[in-house]
Amino acid sequence: MTPDDVRVLESGPLPIEDRLRRVDCDVHHSLRSLEDLKPFLSRRWWDHLQSYGLRMPVPFSGSSPYPKATPALSRTDSWPPVGGPPGSDLDFMREQLLDRYDIQHGLLHLLYPCGMDQRNQAFGAALCRAINEWVVAAWTSQEPRLKAAISVPGEDAAAAVAEIEHWAGHPGFVQVAMATHSIEPLGRRRYWPIYEAAVGQSYPIGLHTSGYNGNAITPAGWPSFYVEEQHGVAISQQGVAISLVTEGVFARLPELRVVVVEAGFAWVPSVAWRLDRHWSRMRDEVPHLVRPPSEYIRENLWFTTQPMDEPERPRDLRHILDWIGWDRVLFASDYPHWDMDSPELGFRLRMTAEERRAIYGGNARAVYGLA
Amino acid sequence: MARHVIAAAADIPPGGRKIVTVQGREVGVFNLGGEFYALLNRCPHQGGALCLGRQVGLVTSSEPGRYDYSRPGEMLKCPWHGWEFDIRTGQSWCDPDDLRVRRYTVQVEPGEALAKGPFVAETFTVSVEQDYLVVEI
Amino acid sequence: MQSGAIDCDIHPSVPSMAALTPFMEPYWREQVAVRGIDGLDLSSYPTHAPDAVRADWRIAGQKPGTHLEGLRRNALDGFGSCLAICNVLYGAPALFNRHFATVLARATNDWLAAEWLDREPRLRGSITVAPQDPAGAVAEIERRAADGRFVQVMLLASGDAPLGQPAFWPIYEAAERCKLPVGVHAGSTYRHASTGNGWPSYHLEDVAVRAQAFQGQLLSLVHEGVFTKFPTLRFIMIEAGFTWLPNFLWRANRTWRGVRAEVPWVDRPPAELIRERVRFTLQPGDAPPDAAGMERVLDQIGSEDMLLFSTDWPHWQFDGDDPFPAGFSPARRRRVMLDNPLATYPSLQQVTA
Numbered sequence: 001m002t003p004d005d006v007r008v009l010e011s012g013p014l015p016i017e018d019r020l021r022r023v024d025c026d027v028h029h030s031l032r033s034l035e036d037l038k039p040f041l042s043r044r045w046w047d048h049l050q051s052y053g054l055r056m057p058v059p060f061s062g063s064s065p066y067p068k069a070t071p072a073l074s075r076t077d078s079w080p081p082v083g084g085p086p087g088s089d090l091d092f093m094r095e096q097l098l099d100r101y102d103i104q105h106g107l108l109h110l111l112y113p114c115g116m117d118q119r120n121q122a123f124g125a126a127l128c129r130a131i132n133e134w135v136v137a138a139w140t141s142q143e144p145r146l147k148a149a150i151s152v153p154g155e156d157a158a159a160a161v162a163e164i165e166h167w168a169g170h171p172g173f174v175q176v177a178m179a180t181h182s183i184e185p186l187g188r189r190r191y192w193p194i195y196e197a198a199v200g201q202s203y204p205i206g207l208h209t210s211g212y213n214g215n216a217i218t219p220a221g222w223p224s225f226y227v228e229e230q231h232g233v234a235i236s237q238q239g240v241a242i243s244l245v246t247e248g249v250f251a252r253l254p255e256l257r258v259v260v261v262e263a264g265f266a267w268v269p270s271v272a273w274r275l276d277r278h279w280s281r282m283r284d285e286v287p288h289l290v291r292p293p294s295e296y297i298r299e300n301l302w303f304t305t306q307p308m309d310e311p312e313r314p315r316d317l318r319h320i321l322d323w324i325g326w327d328r329v330l331f332a333s334d335y336p337h338w339d340m341d342s343p344e345l346g347f348r349l350r351m352t353a354e355e356r357r358a359i360y361g362g363n364a365r366a367v368y369g370l371a
Numbered sequence: 372m373a374r375h376v377i378a379a380a381a382d383i384p385p386g387g388r389k390i391v392t393v394q395g396r397e398v399g400v401f402n403l404g405g406e407f408y409a410l411l412n413r414c415p416h417q418g419g420a421l422c423l424g425r426q427v428g429l430v431t432s433s434e435p436g437r438y439d440y441s442r443p444g445e446m447l448k449c450p451w452h453g454w455e456f457d458i459r460t461g462q463s464w465c466d467p468d469d470l471r472v473r474r475y476t477v478q479v480e481p482g483e484a485l486a487k488g489p490f491v492a493e494t495f496t497v498s499v500e501q502d503y504l505v506v507e508i
Numbered sequence: 509m510q511s512g513a514i515d516c517d518i519h520p521s522v523p524s525m526a527a528l529t530p531f532m533e534p535y536w537r538e539q540v541a542v543r544g545i546d547g548l549d550l551s552s553y554p555t556h557a558p559d560a561v562r563a564d565w566r567i568a569g570q571k572p573g574t575h576l577e578g579l580r581r582n583a584l585d586g587f588g589s590c591l592a593i594c595n596v597l598y599g600a601p602a603l604f605n606r607h608f609a610t611v612l613a614r615a616t617n618d619w620l621a622a623e624w625l626d627r628e629p630r631l632r633g634s635i636t637v638a639p640q641d642p643a644g645a646v647a648e649i650e651r652r653a654a655d656g657r658f659v660q661v662m663l664l665a666s667g668d669a670p671l672g673q674p675a676f677w678p679i680y681e682a683a684e685r686c687k688l689p690v691g692v693h694a695g696s697t698y699r700h701a702s703t704g705n706g707w708p709s710y711h712l713e714d715v716a717v718r719a720q721a722f723q724g725q726l727l728s729l730v731h732e733g734v735f736t737k738f739p740t741l742r743f744i745m746i747e748a749g750f751t752w753l754p755n756f757l758w759r760a761n762r763t764w765r766g767v768r769a770e771v772p773w774v775d776r777p778p779a780e781l782i783r784e785r786v787r788f789t790l791q792p793g794d795a796p797p798d799a800a801g802m803e804r805v806l807d808q809i810g811s812e813d814m815l816l817f818s819t820d821w822p823h824w825q826f827d828g829d830d831p832f833p834a835g836f837s838p839a840r841r842r843r844v845m846l847d848n849p850l851a852t853y854p855s856l857q858q859v860t861a
């Protein structure tokens with residue numbers, strides 16, 4: 001097959017609006033070190049962390065099970081000049097991302113540590129609280145463009161609900177974040193109180209691929225290579241969407257908004273078609289689904305762009321966006337990670353000014369209630 | 372097309388590199404074992420600052436489990452997505468025919484030859500005792 | 509309907525263990541009797557679920573897929589198929605006891621030959637193997653390959669480990685040597701949760717997430733270097749769906765470009781390898797409801813060679829006489845029904861030539 005679009009090899013950035021007022025729906029801040037959390041942990045839990053560390057079902061104490069493509073999973077040009085890991089210095093984040101690309105709002109997702117995948121759930125709850133205290137003190141109160149997600153210990157629904165209620169109304173938070181590699185698929189009943197609390201406080205749920213649950217990344221089993229795991233992470237988000245729809249979360253909570261982060265979006269139509277076809281024959285198993293699954297997908301789910309689907313012909317994305325809905329897709333850079341997408345060149349698809357405004361900011365402002 | 376003097380040859384030792392700006396364009400100049408190559412500092416994929424990337428060897432393989440490693444430091448890995456480019460040709464490893472970074476000819480010229488011109492020395496004075504790198508842009 | 513199609517996925521069903529014991533050695537016959545071993549139908553396909561049998565193909569009092577006349581009437585004559593490939597979904601690949609697994613695989617194949625292939629010349633078979641016992645699987649492939657009616661080796665889409673890993677290579681080596689492609693059929697041995705996010709509640713979800721198992725397997729086959737190691741071996745993804753392919757191929761290429769040095773034997777873009785070496789059966793589909801949508805997906809898949817006609821008899825995947833979703837032109841249908849199966853299964857060429 002020969003690509004019939006001329007590849008842009010050396011031109012300048014595609015023409016963009018002067019003021020796109022971009023909203024970046026996936027920005028990764030990071031701790032300089034775990035010491036950053038010390039002021040926000042009780043003596044007991046700080047000592048616990050010192051003695052026992054973070055305990056997830058993974059083999060290595062200081063590395064992902066699949067060593068990543070780059071140090072700290074990050075662009076090699078994203079290490080702050082003042083020291084510390086990528087994403088740990090606010091000034092450098094301003095320079096490389098917020099100011100450089102005219103980002104009106106950056107939505108923060110902390111990947112490490114994660115409170116929800118701690119095997120000691122009481123520690124997980126304390127860790128979530130500390131993370132939330134820290135993100136306000138070190139980030140959102142320092143930079144109004146940045147908005148955080150409330151980290152919740154989602155395997156303990158009561159504690160997660162308490163965490164949501166603790167922060168409700170705080171201007172630094174715009175959503176609730178849960179790990180996606182959860183003990184059970186996220187549509188299962190144990191998580192429903194969390195969704196009810198989020199709806200009660202008008203927070204969307206942001207589901208960034210994260211966490212460890214002891215399961216292989218795909219049902220094919222444990223792959224050997226990072227190149228498989230990296231793609232497998234995006235594949236696993238399909239299962240999250242299928243679970244939320246099929247288990248009836250949206251049928252039960254029609255107002256719930258869920259943003260699926262870091263899986264691209266071109267997979268969505270096929271998953272919806274597949275669900276609809278099988279649902280039409282097995283409706284008696286899921287009587288709570290009163291409408292075709294695709295309708296819940298198009299009404300309750302939003303999807304961030306990164307890692308961008310890169311068809312051989314960029315225009316192939318247009319029909320996919322037509323199907324999902326141009327109001328359902330939210331730009332995300334994933335800064336500073338190695339597979340980030342450029343806010344200027346990530347999308348090869350030629351879009352109208354209106355389409356660009358929606359994807360680069362308007363949709364996110366609507367979902368998150370941002371100005 | 373003009374010839375620009377961008378550095379003294381001695382400024383970029385073997386294995387070294389230097390990023391220079393010529394007519395508003397950032398160019399990375401590399402010294403591979405005494406041979407000089409210049410590439411546009413902009414990845415054709417998403418515009419990352421390619422010439423700030425890590426220099427790695429070329430790894431190929433004829434069968435699973437075999438790693439044939441050669442040409443250490445001659446491949447340039449984009450700091451953003453890690454796509455590899457051959458510093459000597461500008462070709463990407465993943466799609467050498469269709470995806471390549473713009474490269475420029477670099478010549479080593481003695482200072483006295485440069486005195487005759489035509490060339491543009493943008494930021495420094497040329498002395499006749501040294502060799503200089505001249506990039507055609 | 510006289511289509512002359514080759515149906516690449518139908519399912520004769522083992523009525524019970526009693527049908528297989530005549531094909532076992534005395535020791536195993538006694539084990540089966542003494543221990544009451546039975547009920548090894550794969551739970552991926554609940555016998556009474558709506559998708560287990562199409563209503564108008566149901567035969568009162570018969571377990572779905574156990575009736576040769578029904579198969580002739582509905583699967584062969586019903587679609588005018590000149591040949592159909594039988595994939596028997598039974599317990600061998602999922603047993604923990606690898607010795608019994610190999611015995612059961614052999615009995616399943618003997619039973620398929622005696623009860624179906626011998627009685628209906630339009631039928632072909634897949635070789636059931638127990639990959640838990642690679643040496644036993646190789647022996648079974650070699651034993652069966654002499655019978656030209658067995659046209660591929662069959663594995664399940666979710667087993668102990670990803671299918672690209674070297675534990676499976678003796679099976680691929682034998683298959684390639686015998687000029688047999690490898691069919692990977694939907695189904696799980698339940699060694700791994702149905703999703704990376706744990707066990708879903710419903711059969712509907714298990715069916716919906718099957719595509720993920722296939723996606724994981726494709727990544728494994730590509731990146732472990734199976735296509736490099738076995739340069740003529742082809743794989744058929746059976747009951748995988750296929751409209752997820754464009755997105756999958758795009759992402760596989762993008763990821764490979766960044767981290768390919770980890771797997772340098774993958775020296776071509778994954779999409780290119782997959783288009784060349786992997787095939788997909790038609791049903792059950794994940795087709796869009798409209799013809800234009802399907803035409804776009806087929807165009808994005810980027811190859812006319814990849815789809816193989818299948819009805820999935822007796823499972824209920826579609827209604828009426830036409831297994832094709834909207835959007836397949838007559839020329840494309842012909843390729844899917846005949847040209848592509850013939851190119852995929854070399855041993856079928858001798859029959860139809």
